[in-house]
Amino acid sequence: MRMLHPFMPFVTEEIWQKLPHEGPSITVAEWPQIRPDLHDEQASEEMKRLVSIIKSVRNIRAEVDTPMSKQIKLLIKTENQAIAEELKGERNYLERFCNPDELVIDTTVDVPEKAMSAVVTGAELFLPLEGLIDFDKEINRLNKELEKWTKEVERVQKKLANANFVNKAPEAVVNEEKQKEKDYLEKQSKVKARIQELQN
Known part of the structure; x- marks a missing residue:
């Protein structure tokens, strides 16, 4: 409240007056003091793990073009029984922010x-692809994407193979093209790996 007061003086003053407080106004109130005794390292680690899981699931959804509205099967494996119990206690958050129709949390x-899989501190996540995507449709889409990145790789490599361009263009421009080549090759490699994974 004290930190918000310079930006929202009337609202924060009104709220502050209705809360237990000392002094006549929030304007002259002391700044809050840090309370190290209230810091809970374990709670902080648990929250980081929960956030990492939710982010990882959403990243996988984006990668396979699956909207949040579509329910998924989510498997969470951990070798630590304490972490398994911790995550079971956070089931409501996982169900709300990951939208699974089936959620399994266990050591086996x-x-x-x-x-699709992801690794977070203390646990592994798995999203079965069966029923999540149309494999043939996804492979066709990825083949088109592969064709796109292959053309980009060929274009930039042809440009960099041109000695006239490399010798006369500003260094920054040449470096930019080299970075493009690196990025395109990385994307091409990832798409190839994804196609191989789906075909197998």
Whole structure:
């Protein structure tokens, strides 16, 4: 409240007056003091893990073009029983922010062959692809994407192979093209790996 007061003086003053306080106004109130005794390292680590899981699931959804509105099967495996119990206690958050129709949290999990995965501190996540995507449709889409990145790689490599361009263009421009080549090759490699994964 004290920190917000310079930006929202009337609102914060009104709220402050209705809360237990000392002094006539928030304007002259002391700044809050840090309370190291209230810091909970374990709670902080647990929250970081929860946020990492939610982010990872959303990243996988984006990668396979699956909207949040579509329910998924989410498997969470951890070798630490304490972490398993911790995550079970956070089931409500996982269900709300990951939208699974089935959520499995355990130290032993049967992982299907075709599944997207991610690793967070203390746990592994798996999203089975069966029923999540149309494999043929996804492979066709990825082949088109592969064709796009292959053309970009060929274009930039042809440009960099041109001695006239490399010798006369500003160094910054040449470096930019080299960075493009690196980025395009990385994207091309990832798409190839994804196609291979789906075909197998």
